[in-house]
Amino acid sequence: xxxxxxxxxxxxxxxxxxxxxxxxxxxxxxxxxxxxxxxxxxxxxxxxxxxxxxxxxxxxxxxxxxxxxxxxxxxxxxxxxxxxxxxxxxxxxxxxxxxxxxxxxxxxxxxxxxxxxxxxxxxxxxxxxxxxxxxxxxxxxxxxxxxxxxxxxxxxxxxxxxxxxxxxxxxxxxxxxxxxxxxxxxxxxxxxxxxxxxxxxxxxxxxxxxxxxxxxxxxxxxxxxxxxxxxxxxxxxxxxxxxxxxxxxxxxxxxxxxxxxxxxxxxxxxxxxxxxxxxxxxxxxxxxxxxxxxxxxxxxxxx
Amino acid sequence: xxxxxxxxxxxxxxxxxxxxxxxxxxxxxxxxxxxxxxxxxxxxxxxxxxxxxxxxxxxxxxxxxxxxxxxxxxxxxxxxxxxxxxxxxxxxxxxxxxxxxxxxxxxxxxxxxxxxxxxxxxxxxxxxxxxxxxxxxxxxxxxxxxxxxxxxxxxxxxxxxxxxxxxxxxxxxxxxxxxxxxxxxxxxxxxxxxxxxxxxxxxxxxxxxxxxxxxxxxxxxxxxxxxxxxxxxxxxxxxxxxxxxxxx
Numbered sequence: 001x002x003x004x005x006x007x008x009x010x011x012x013x014x015x016x017x018x019x020x021x022x023x024x025x026x027x028x029x030x031x032x033x034x035x036x037x038x039x040x041x042x043x044x045x046x047x048x049x050x051x052x053x054x055x056x057x058x059x060x061x062x063x064x065x066x067x068x069x070x071x072x073x074x075x076x077x078x079x080x081x082x083x084x085x086x087x088x089x090x091x092x093x094x095x096x097x098x099x100x101x102x103x104x105x106x107x108x109x110x111x112x113x114x115x116x117x118x119x120x121x122x123x124x125x126x127x128x129x130x131x132x133x134x135x136x137x138x139x140x141x142x143x144x145x146x147x148x149x150x151x152x153x154x155x156x157x158x159x160x161x162x163x164x165x166x167x168x169x170x171x172x173x174x175x176x177x178x179x180x181x182x183x184x185x186x187x188x189x190x191x192x193x194x195x196x197x198x199x200x201x202x203x204x205x206x207x208x209x210x211x212x213x214x215x216x217x218x219x220x221x222x223x224x225x226x227x228x229x230x231x232x233x234x235x236x237x238x239x240x241x242x243x244x245x246x247x248x249x250x251x252x253x254x255x256x257x258x259x260x261x262x263x264x265x266x267x268x269x270x271x272x273x274x275x276x277x278x279x280x281x282x283x284x285x286x287x288x289x290x291x292x293x294x295x296x297x298x299x300x301x302x303x
Numbered sequence: 304x305x306x307x308x309x310x311x312x313x314x315x316x317x318x319x320x321x322x323x324x325x326x327x328x329x330x331x332x333x334x335x336x337x338x339x340x341x342x343x344x345x346x347x348x349x350x351x352x353x354x355x356x357x358x359x360x361x362x363x364x365x366x367x368x369x370x371x372x373x374x375x376x377x378x379x380x381x382x383x384x385x386x387x388x389x390x391x392x393x394x395x396x397x398x399x400x401x402x403x404x405x406x407x408x409x410x411x412x413x414x415x416x417x418x419x420x421x422x423x424x425x426x427x428x429x430x431x432x433x434x435x436x437x438x439x440x441x442x443x444x445x446x447x448x449x450x451x452x453x454x455x456x457x458x459x460x461x462x463x464x465x466x467x468x469x470x471x472x473x474x475x476x477x478x479x480x481x482x483x484x485x486x487x488x489x490x491x492x493x494x495x496x497x498x499x500x501x502x503x504x505x506x507x508x509x510x511x512x513x514x515x516x517x518x519x520x521x522x523x524x525x526x527x528x529x530x531x532x533x534x535x536x537x538x539x540x541x542x543x544x545x546x547x548x549x550x551x
Contacts, residue, residue, distance in 0.1 A: 180419065186411040187420055194407040197369050198421035199395030199468070 021152035023269040029158050029227070031265020032165035033220050037242040038249060038257040039169055040216035043176070046189045046252035047209040050100060050111035055242070056235025057122040058214045061088045062221025063230045064126060067137055077140040077222070084222045085215035092214030093207050100210065101203070119236070126232035134229025161223050168219065169258040172212075176254050185209060189252070244287040250297025260298065322347045322472060322503050323368070327377040328387075330360075330367040330527075337363045339527040340377065345472075350494060350504040352514040355524035356550055361507040362404055364524065365474045368505075369401045370394045381472065396424045400470035404477045404507075406461040408449040414441060417449040418464050425469035429500070434463050437493055455486035462493065466502075473497070474505045479513050491516050511545060523548045 037059060044052045065087050066080035075083065095118065103111050143157040176182040188195040188202050196202040221235070228234055249260030264283050272279040290298060321344055328341040338360050345351045353361045367375045370391035379387045386394050395401075400421070409417055418434075418441065435442040438459040444452060452460060458478055465473060475494075479487045487510075494504060494517045508514040514521065515538055523531040525548065533541050 183412055183416045183420055187409045190409050190411060191407055193371055193391070194403060195420075197371055197391040197395055197401050198465075199392050199424050200422060201392050 018152050020270075020273050023273040024266060025152070025154065025158060025162075025269070026272070027266040027269020028162045028262065029265070030268060031262035032162050033224060033238065033261075034242055034245045034265050035169050035258045035261025036165050036216050036220035036223075037238070038245045038261045039172055039254065040213035040220075041242065041246050042249070042252055042254055042257040043172070043216070044210055044213035045246075046254075047185060047206055048096075048100065048104075048111075049108070050103065050115065051108055051251075052213070053112055053116040053239070054095070054118040054122065055115075055214075055217050056237075056239030057119040058088055058092060058235070059217040059221040059224070059238065060126065060230075060232060060235035061091065061122065062218025063137070063225040063234060064130075064221075064232075065218065066222040066225050067135055067230045070137065077226070080222050081219065085218040088218035088221075089211040089215035093211040096207050096210040101206070119239075123232050123236060130232055132231065132233060134231040134234075137225035137230050139226040157226060161227070165220075165223065166262075168216070169261075172216065173254050173258060241283055244283045247297055248283075248287050248290045250299040253297065253299040256297065256299030320347050321345075322382060323505070324380040325364075325368065325378070326380075328364065328367055328379060329376045330363050330372045331374040332363075332372070337527050338367060338375075341367075341524070341527070341529055343522045343529050343532065345503060345505055347471075347503050348498070348501060349519045350498050350506060350517050351520050351522065352506045352508050352511075352518040353522050353524050354508060354511055354514065354545070354549060356548075357509070359524040360527040361524050362476055363527075365401065365476050365505065365507055368394075369399065369474065371401075395421075395468075395470070398425060398470045399472045399474065400465035400468055402461045402465055402473065402475045402478065404480065406457045408452070408457045408460060410448065410450040412449050413445070414447050414449055414452065414460060415445040417460055418445075418467070421464055421468045423467060423469050427471065428469035429466040431467070434466055437466075437496065438463050455482050455489070458482060458486070458490065459493075462490075466497070471501070472503045472505070474507075476507045477509065478506070479508070479510055487513055509549070511549065 037055060041052055041055055044050060044055075062084045065084040066077065069075035069080045069083060070077070099114060099118075100111065103114065139157045143160050146153050146155040147159070148154075176185055184195065184200055184205060188200070188205060192202045192206075217235075224234065245261050245264050246257060248264065249256035264286070267286070268279055268282055271282040278285075323345040325341055325343050328338055329336070330338040341360070341364055343351070353364060355361050363372060366372045368379050368386075370386070370389055370393075375387065377387060378385060381394075381397055381399060384397065386397060389397070409420070412420065418431075429437075440456050441460055441463055444456065449457070449460065462473075462475065462478065478490050478494075482490070491513060494506070497504065498517070506514060506518065511521075515535065518535055520534050521532065521538070522529045523545070531541075531544065531548065538545075
């Protein structure tokens, strides 16, 4: 079972159009998480050439750090949005420095196995201490309640998640595609040796990039905490779909990940309305179709 | 003549102070031993050319100086500072710029981004206006994707981007390879102009007819060693030997 927001099933709401809009909103919310997570994966793959299977565990850590900050330190949601990505990002940078950097130049399989092992260990540790059931994380007071839009009722927190995720995704795209720092990142993706010979400390840049990707996953974890509760396996449930999103969008493509993330969330939501039985498989069916027609994904480059 | 004597003898004829001193430079690609003790000097303001056949070790020499080859030994002093153990980013920041044989234009960057990519490592780099004066084609193609340029334009871009950085010592690896004669002539004029501007240039070339139009001195590389060295004034007298060395 995936830990995404389920919404209202067809026919059980106050009207079929309201149910459709509700599923569209659910799709957008799920799409926000898909976009943030697949964006982090794309950034990491582009720079490190590593398929980061630990991403789901790091997303879960983001939610747990927000939970600890609130319950142990009295630090609220708004500060958690800042601190959790930084704390988990630093954890990610330590992983990169101590383990992942040694895989440079090796086959993708090594990175995949190592990060999968890291994910199992991290999830195992959290499961050992917190079990499998969810821990509650309250919606901040400022985002409680909802708005009646006339055609549907919009819970404010869910609207916030969609808008904030979109802003973060676009800001990341701008950073990578339109700034000098982003030019360094894109150039180092193509030829790190030459970029380093221009005087840029590429190993440090790789570490920071991994930290950025991991920070995005942690941010998604914080956003998700009030909706899905905080659970050790919350990332494991989601990451398989996110990998399908990345494969469809194209490994290493920033805008591809963002658009595909939101689009697949919406497609999933629409499928829940029109043909609920297929809602859990539609993403994978699309993945198969895209792989058959364009193996590098809709906007991606070859791995 | 002993190898170190080859390195030092012609260098004494030059006027500028010694800027690069390479002694017993060895390099390996994995288990393959490529450089077997390279010795040569470059003086400030000179254009020095490494000549040699394919696979002689010319490019490996440049890459070893730049710190790109992982396993290397010996001594490389730049401005009297030992750089043999430095990483390539630190070597670049010491004032050495490298233009690779394959040009290294980034396909995901447009011409402007390619041009602005190398960070300024010190003062004294050419301003953009002067770079566009040298390479007017680039100004017209600033928004094009880097790899959409012609071979000649890509070579100009590869040279242009290292002129901004403030590096005073340029290493150009076969800048004329695969280019039309008219472009080769333009590259030659550019190198002569850069020399006038005070740049010191270490050039790797197989085309010694081109090299003879720009170089002050030559070293011949064979089997990972410097086997001969002479000045441009001595070129005519050494032509027969050179033909034998290069197999032309």
